[in-house]
Amino acid sequence: MARAPPAQKRRERPEAFVIGAAHTRFGEAWESSFRDLMTEAGLAAIQDAGIAGEDIDAVFVGTMSTGKLLGQAHTAPLLLEGAGLADRHLPATRVEAAGASGGLAFRQAVQLIRSGSADVVVVGGVEKMTDVSDADAQALAASGIDQEWEHFFGATDAALHAILAKRHMAEFGTTREHLAHVAVKNHKHGAGNPLAQFRKAIELDTVLRSPVIADPLTMFDAAPLCDGAACVVLASDKVAGGYRKDAVRVAGSGQGSDTLALHSRSTLTALRATEHAASRAYREAGVSAADVQVAEVNDAYTIGEILAIEDLGLVKKGEGGPATQQGRTGFGSACVVNPSGGLKARGHPAGATGIAQVCEVVWQLRGKADGRQVKDPRIGLAHNTGGTGATAVVHVLEAAE
């Protein structure tokens, strides 16, 4: 060592608990600015947690588009301003990783609590994506893939996901219908979620006959970019129980990465970033995939959910399609996948998605997901990816006893 250890007493490593969770209705919020949405979710989460403004030590915000679409970078201090807390001058940090921005912001909050520097941390995700031109929306989606080596040459987010789907079909016999069953299941689930953008069950034919956006994917294989905000309150073990008796423990946190460009990866039939993130999260939590009873996973495209349930170990590699068709990821199965409706039916305001996933898992673990409650779950999982999977974040959450 370069120097002697510091003189002050070393502290124990704290644990993080979720004590508050809320999100706005997702969809087209023409009459709300992104600040309005962020403030609505933030105040609701603070109320749900039962904390006062002066209890908060720091805030994080996950957002992808505010700088590019709204001309507003430097977004994090606005969460405090909206909550009337600007005069406390608290640390406020924005995190960005395309569609994984929310999950990644959540992870930073967990790390801050584990570092011992904070006891109560508020973390939000927000996006206002509908009130823009189609060209801007497309450019935004493309900014999560590789600009220099993919988008510059004409590739789009949808086209690259179609490549992932085609390779999975070629290698494992996954069919067009398997993909469609993901959308059918998630729309069915979304019908039970009052905060979802789409609350209507659909038929298999609706997916198969909708316009092709990138063969083999049709419009109903893709989640809608939309407006919305989500917010959760995290607390250290030292203070969590003082606020809520049903605080949900963050048992494991994992994060993985990969090349932005698909052509540089070692495989197209698995997302290595997800595998790495899951492995770390399971190890920290001391659980395996078989213990997970409810999972919110990233289905920005239907092939995304098939890859996710395989790479998370919820089903064997190559069996994601048949498992979905057979109902092994729906209500009544060992692990219910996307009971909220997922990105597909809840809607996908990029940076808000990762936080909304945590909200749903928390509500499920509290036993308060009215109309869509999974039966007595103890272990839940949230899985958030960005672009075509260059960033993946996995959290394992555990219900209070």
Added chain:
Amino acid sequence: MARAPPAQKRRERPEAFVIGAAHTRFGEAWESSFRDLMTEAGLAAIQDAGIAGEDIDAVFVGTMSTGKLLGQAHTAPLLLEGAGLADRHLPATRVEAAGASGGLAFRQAVQLIRSGSADVVVVGGVEKMTDVSDADAQALAASGIDQEWEHFFGATDAALHAILAKRHMAEFGTTREHLAHVAVKNHKHGAGNPLAQFRKAIELDTVLRSPVIADPLTMFDAAPLCDGAACVVLASDKVAGGYRKDAVRVAGSGQGSDTLALHSRSTLTALRATEHAASRAYREAGVSAADVQVAEVNDAYTIGEILAIEDLGLVKKGEGGPATQQGRTGFGSACVVNPSGGLKARGHPAGATGIAQVCEVVWQLRGKADGRQVKDPRIGLAHNTGGTGATAVVHVLEAAE
């Protein structure tokens, strides 16, 4: 508590040390992409630290403009790709807070090490801001202030800093010449820095007679937005000494925020975000402002440095102007401010600036700042702000014994 404490043994809280530091020459890098710059700085920092690629546990990147100017959000995984480390699938996180993006990324890395989840973390900052239209560059600078309440109505970053300057002049008698002396000092310092954009001393008249950009500020009161990348390697106390005997301790880390819009603040003659960040950083480090012997502070505009040295407690409130004119912040004084040349002369590639400040302080504390070495410093400070100060980050660094 909602549940019993976890069964596993709790770990001690680790400390963070800087073991590697490097940045590219700042300026107009027409022949390098932002990836090239990031890779150049990253590989140089890794070499400086003496680590191998397999030692790295996570990376962070601070950048403001890649999404808006280059169409490339989701930037962090590219740092690993550039270093040939993509196949390790490590956590890679982008942080954004306008001009404070770099300092904030550094703070996330410190927190990760303190959380006990990582032993070696690489943190970079990068920007490619010259190869764009004037309109895009102006829109980018404006995205760090309040879009809805300031920029939409015509205010600019420069105009708001001019308001800060005018208020300081009215309240404390700060003069136009006081402001100009900041630029003169920092250009003098930059002349000794081989990596600075501007390496030429200037006269007081050069500042006073340059074109007015927002009265009372002239062109020479503003730091140049430019291209560049910077990178540092952090290590936990457990492993730092194995790499370098002169590892620099991160003794204190503080972060503060304020409203984005100036009109909502309680004062215009101090940046409360800086005061809060400094207070936390000093307390953690167990030092006071009087102990700081070298400081890199945010002089995006000359008024910024005057506010910084006051709000950091290096001089009394209101004395920043006279102190600068009297040479109390130059070489030979108790605390040398911006020996690198600061943002003014080193150049200001927004997200790279906060990391470059840490590089300079580390080089000074190692005693290796050839041509601009402060005499035997033991305590150094880095101060990074975004927009008109809605985010501030302060780190106190301590030399090896």
